[in-house]
Amino acid sequence: MTETTQVRELTPGDAITVEVLxxxxxxxxxxxxxxxxxxxxxxxxxxxxxxxxVGLAAVLPELIGDVLxxxxxxxxxxxxxxxxxxxxxxxxxxxxxx
Amino acid sequence: MSWIEIDGEVLRKIEEGAEPFFDxxxxxxxxxxxxxxxxxxxxxxxxxxxxxxGAPPIRGRPSRARSCELLPLEDxxxxxxxxxxxxxxxxxxxxxxxxxxxxxxxxxxxxxxxxLASGDVRWENRLGFARLRAVERGYLRPDSRRGIWxxxxxxxxxxxxxxxxxxxxxxEGR
Numbered sequence: 001m002t003e004t005t006q007v008r009e010l011t012p013g014d015a016i017t018v019e020v021l022x023x024x025x026x027x028x029x030x031x032x033x034x035x036x037x038x039x040x041x042x043x044x045x046x047x048x049x050x051x052x053x054v055g056l057a058a059v060l061p062e063l064i065g066d067v068l069x070x071x072x073x074x075x076x077x078x079x080x081x082x083x084x085x086x087x088x089x090x091x092x093x094x095x096x097x098x
Numbered sequence: 099m100s101w102i103e104i105d106g107e108v109l110r111k112i113e114e115g116a117e118p119f120f121d122x123x124x125x126x127x128x129x130x131x132x133x134x135x136x137x138x139x140x141x142x143x144x145x146x147x148x149x150x151x152g153a154p155p156i157r158g159r160p161s162r163a164r165s166c167e168l169l170p171l172e173d174x175x176x177x178x179x180x181x182x183x184x185x186x187x188x189x190x191x192x193x194x195x196x197x198x199x200x201x202x203x204x205x206x207x208x209x210x211x212x213x214l215a216s217g218d219v220r221w222e223n224r225l226g227f228a229r230l231r232a233v234e235r236g237y238l239r240p241d242s243r244r245g246i247w248x249x250x251x252x253x254x255x256x257x258x259x260x261x262x263x264x265x266x267x268x269x270e271g272r
Contacts (some may be wrong), residue, residue, distance in 0.1 A: 023217070026216050026217045027217070029216075030216070030218060031245075032190060032191050032244065032245030033244050033245050034244075035191070035226060035245075036191070036226065036229065036230075036244065036245070039226040039227060039229075039230050040230060041104070041229055043227070047114075047116075049109075051112065054255060083104065
């Protein structure tokens with residue numbers, strides 16, 4: 001990493017490069033759960049002659065947040081179970097609780 | 099081509115009649131006055147403006163494609179309707195995109211397959227706008243679940259009309 005690489009610090013000692021961060025955001029915004037809404041928002045603002053990066057930028061976190069907020073505990077649990085299951089072969093003790 | 103000055107009120111009226119991302123002001127006015135869409139110049143007729151020699155390369159963002167370098171957005175309509183019909187009328191958008199790509203095949207031009215700054219491939223990005231256009235025309239349902247594209251009654255009728263027209267002599271190869 002060069003000294004000029006821009007980073008964002010999540011917590012002290014835990015940073016993410018802007019390049020990786022933006023790639024993450026693009027990936028999320030390209031997802032089926034959001035992509036159509038992004039297109040609709042852009043067209044909505046363009047139709048009114050109000051499409052600009054600042055305005056759109058203000059909306060994008062909301063679009064991601066909206067989806068995150070409808071995820072329930074059972075959804076996160078299902079994800080966690082799948083993650084553990086996928087990693088069981090490589091986890092110490094097979095990932096079993098003791 | 100002639101240049102005229104218009105005030106903000108007239109500009110807003112033109113914008114109301116224009117399809118965002120698809121139309122130029124001239125396209126919108128032609129539609130308002132009931133004139134046929136203008137023929138786009140061929141790419142050969144429009145010389146490409148290259149940066150001066152020695153200029154630093156533009157990084158990170160591909161240049162904007164000219165409309166003649168891309169498959170026209172209206173040409174996505176039939177493959178989109180056909181793809182959805184073939185998938186039973188409703189399918190996840192990624193599946194629809196795969197089916198549309200199969201149907202479009204080599205009609206997608208080089209620049210349609212270019213990656214964009216957002217990481218999308220240009221034609222997939224344009225398919226999103228083609229889907230929006232189809233929703234606004236009533237061909238796709240506006241209330242389908244997120245990530246699911248679904249034909250509406252009007253879309254099924256539209257597909258039937260196009261297929262019937264294509265069945266007529268002299269309309270092959272559309």
